[in-house]
Amino acid sequence: MSINSKQQVKCPKCGNISDITVWHSITVGDSRDLKEDLLHGRVNIFRCPECDQTGLMPTPILYHDERERLMLSFSPCADPIEASRQYDKIRKSSKESGELERLKEYNLRFITDFNALLEKILIFDAGLNDKAVEVIKLMILSQEIDKSEQRICRFGKKDGGALEFMVHDTIENQIYTSSVPVESYDTIWKSLLESGVKPYSFDWETVDGAYATRLLNGFNN
Numbered sequence: 001m002s003i004n005s006k007q008q009v010k011c012p013k014c015g016n017i018s019d020i021t022v023w024h025s026i027t028v029g030d031s032r033d034l035k036e037d038l039l040h041g042r043v044n045i046f047r048c049p050e051c052d053q054t055g056l057m058p059t060p061i062l063y064h065d066e067r068e069r070l071m072l073s074f075s076p077c078a079d080p081i082e083a084s085r086q087y088d089k090i091r092k093s094s095k096e097s098g099e100l101e102r103l104k105e106y107n108l109r110f111i112t113d114f115n116a117l118l119e120k121i122l123i124f125d126a127g128l129n130d131k132a133v134e135v136i137k138l139m140i141l142s143q144e145i146d147k148s149e150q151r152i153c154r155f156g157k158k159d160g161g162a163l164e165f166m167v168h169d170t171i172e173n174q175i176y177t178s179s180v181p182v183e184s185y186d187t188i189w190k191s192l193l194e195s196g197v198k199p200y201s202f203d204w205e206t207v208d209g210a211y212a213t214r215l216l217n218g219f220n221n
């Protein structure tokens with residue numbers, strides 16, 4: 001069930017107080033529109049009616065797509081230690097409440113970055129698995145290894161026979177696109193499955209660049 005609440009927010013720039021509807025839970029089956037709003041940056045984004053200041057509300061969102069068997073737990077958090085604490089908390093509560101038992105053959109992802117949340121939705125909507133996509137992103141970034149630290153790669157879309165990625169260079173402030181044939185994805189995904197990577201989750205998982213690095217170093221899941 002999609003759940004929201006009304007909150008009063010004080011603008012950090014001009015101090016104006018305004019009301020905002022904050023979403024805590026989004027169930028795609030309830031509302032396609034809400035999902036579209038999320039993907040277009042209209043959910044939990046504060047916009048001050050006085051001065052146009054914008055910002056993301058620091059509110060966790062649970063995203064559930066029953067048809068795709070996908071559940072994304074978004075906890076906005078930039079501090080890795082706090083993120084790890086939040087991750088342990090959700091794993092513990094899902095286990096104790098019996099929720100994990102009910103989510104068989106689901107993909108369960110724990111996410112702390114808002115753009116990564118939107119990216120995951122696009123990846124699964126395109127019929128892809130993010131484990132293989134994260135490996136491809138590492139490969140794209142490793143093409144210019146000396147700049148890989150300053151670059152962020154995100155999946156954009158599946159366009160015919162190609163997967164399109166956006167590479168944002170945070171130092172040069174440039175955005176590049178990079179295209180990868182779907183066959184390359186298929187080959188990588190097949191070899192990951194053969195090496196023991198599971199196409200669904202047994203517990204909440206964090207699937208990011210660090211995860212892909214561990215996979216390439218020979219650890220499964």
Ligand SMILES: [Zn+2]
Nearest residue numbers: 011014048051
């Ligand atoms: Zn303002």
